[in-house]
Amino acid sequence: MLETLRCPVSGYEFEEFIHGIYNAFNAQSALIMLDPQPDARQDRLAQILGDWTPSIYRIGRR
Numbered sequence: 001m002l003e004t005l006r007c008p009v010s011g012y013e014f015e016e017f018i019h020g021i022y023n024a025f026n027a028q029s030a031l032i033m034l035d036p037q038p039d040a041r042q043d044r045l046a047q048i049l050g051d052w053t054p055s056i057y058r059i060g061r062r
Contacts, residue, residue: 014035014041014042014045017045018041018045022045022048022049025049025052025053026052026053027052027053027054028053029052029053029055030053030055030056030057031046031049031053031055031056031057032057032059033045033046033056033057033058033059033060034059034060035058035059035060036060036061037060037061038058038060038061042058046058
C-alpha cells in the first residue's frame with residue numbers, strides 16, 4: 001500500500017494496537033482489520049473506532 005497509494009501505513013498485532021496505537025486515529029484514518037477468527041474484543045474495537053472514522057474494513061470469516 002505504501003508504494004501503490006503513497007500514503008503512510010503501519011501494521012500491528014491486535015494486542016499491540018490496543019495498547020495505545022489506536023489513540024492516533026481520527027476522521028481521516030482508515031483501519032483494515034485482518035481478523036480470520038473475530039472475537040468480541042475485535043468487534044468492540046471496531047465499534048469504538050467507528051465513532052472516530054467511517055473507514056473501517058474487516059477482512060475475515062463471519
